[in-house]
Amino acid sequence: MSETTFDVIVIGAGPVGENVADRIVQGGLTAAIVERELVGGECSYWACMPTKALLRDAAALRAARALPGAREAVTGDLDVAAVLRRRDRFASDWNDAGQVDWLNGAGVALFRGQGRIGGERAVEVVDTDDTVTTLQARHAVVVATGSRARIPAVPGLADTKPWTGREAASAASVPGRLAIIGGGVVGTEMATAYSALGAQVTLVSLDGVLPTVEPFAAEHVTASLKESGVDLHPRSGLAEVRRDETGTVHLTLVDGTTIVSDELLVATGRTPNTSHLGLEHLGLPPGEWLHVDESLRVLDAAGSPVGDGWLYAAGDVNRRAMLTHQGKYQARAVGDLIVARAHGKDVDLSPWGRHAATADERAVTQVIFSDPEVAAVGLTQRAATEAGLDVRAVEYDLGAVAGATLHADGYRGRAGMVVDQSRNVIVGFTAVGPDVAELVQAAAIAIAGEVPLDRLWHAVPAYPTVSEIWLRLLETYGREG
Structure with missing residues (x-):
């Protein structure tokens, strides 16, 4: 068992973790980052970038067809294979070599494996061969492990091996029929993308389409989905699902409606990546969201910072604003704050101060790339x-x-x-x-x-x-x- 010491250790090398580590190094401290999957995280390979690439070609085609002069120049339909190739390029073909090069250039040490809290300011990195490397932080540990798709407890659902957002973003081909459970951002965007790519899409959602936005916006998107041929079941839930011996998926809704599809995408929310972090060593429940204060320090059940305040959480894992740009905003704030505290400088936690992450309380920005x-x-x-x-x-x-x-x-x-x-x-x-x-x-x-x-x-x-x-x-x- 080896041990390496850094000023700050970051668990999770998605865009949030990368920004925390970069801010730490720019502030004159040393940083290590731990990642069990691909450096660059969900946004780079299975969310923001590949999904928007899937959507962009169809959006450009719609824009051209909305202008009479340009419409005459459009002589064919989408080249689906070309769309998927462009998507692959934006996902770097699911190879993180470029992101690793960026970390090296930024002066951030990378440790691959499952990171878990081993004690005060200690992080154990478990490699694929169960080798354990113990890292020690002088100042802080930052959890930036994000979230993953939540699969509801519906009879037969887990056995069908449904798609989550990851599979939808990285599919090698377009299914003839795609059923989507969930009318939020992921469900709506993927319904938009796959219907444009030629799939027969059915969207089932207990709460309707985009239930958290202003009703007038949801109404426009709902009308557009219907016009594009999406079969909407906006007030229905899933009762049972099975995949037969041919691979066909059979869904039964709570109202008795039956749906047959080739693939099923479940987009019903997120759950935190905290199950294997060793939180139990700190008296925190594993598998739960991490609660933080205005400086993003992790709080215990009594509402006090863990230990002397050495543990922080940024991004999805604290559930404050589950958007990539908001997580990166939090990363900049917490990185600068840790540097200031390490150097004994004043920390500005006023409502709009440099070290306070308050945009999620007043000014969260969001774009839904539906049609x-x-x-x-x-x-x-x-x-x-x-x-x-x-x-x-x-x-x-x-x-x-x-x-x-x-x-x-x-x-x-x-x-x-x-x-x-x-x-x-x-x-x-x-x-x-x-x-x-x-x-x-x-x-x-x-x-x-x-x-x-x-x-x-x-x-x-x-x-x-x-x-x-x-x-x-x-x-x-x-x-x-």
Whole structure:
């Protein structure tokens, strides 16, 4: 058994762990990172990058067909094999050599194997041959192990070996029939992708399509899925499933409906990767989400930092905002905080301080790459009301904005903002429509910066762009006020 000492040890080499380690090294400390799978994590190989690559070709084709001149130049359908090859390239063919080179260049030591807490500031790395290497941290250990797909306890489901998001993102071919359980982001995006690639898609969801976004956005996406031929069962649950001797999947819904498909994708939520971390050595329950304070230190059952505060958790594993960009934001904050504490410098944990990760409380950004796209920041009207805010929401037809009419013939979309009337600031923004993703950062700045509506009138959008929606929303709010 060998032992190596570093200033900081990070468990998990996904984008969150990589950013933590890089920030540590840039701050003049040493860092080691432990990874049991591919360096680069879920986002690089099974989520963000390959899934958006699957979606992009169809989106470009739809955009071309929405313009009469370009439509005439489109003479064929999608080349599915080419789409999958491009997807493979964005997933680096599931080879992490490039990411490993990046770690080496950044000065971060890589240890491959299962990382587990062995004691105070100690991490044991168990290799595939059960060799154990013990690493010791001088200052901190950061858990960035992320999450994995949750498979519900439905009779027969586990035996069918269903797809999760990983298999959907990396499939070598497109099935003729694909059933999807779950109407959230993964289920909706994969329904969009696979229907465009030629599969006959059935989507089953107990809570409908995109239940956590503004209803007007969910309605646009639902209508589009129906138009693209997706068979929707928006208020149904799965009662039983089996795969027969030919490989065909048979689903029975709670309402008695039967569905036959070639593959089944389960997209019903996530569970934390904490089962094999040795958390029991710290009095923490394995397999559970890690609770953290404003500085991302892991808390025990009594709400106190573990030990003297040496253990941190960033990204999905703390369940605060389960999005790659939010995890990387947390990584930057916690990395800088650990460096500051190690050097004895002041730590700024004020609401918008450098070392505080607070965006998940006020200004989470999200883009859902469905058809049409959904871009959102902050709170929905329902969430804001439940939080006790005195809000008023306004909406506007995005298709009536000059920039949108130029963008595509027959442009359909909508946008809305939620205003905290007591402070006269926006606390939520949602847009649905083709290519609305690029609207999200302006909304994030307005919400994170708590820009008063009176001042937003002076942020004049260029004409004719889709961003003119901001002027229309302000006008609507003023007229209704």
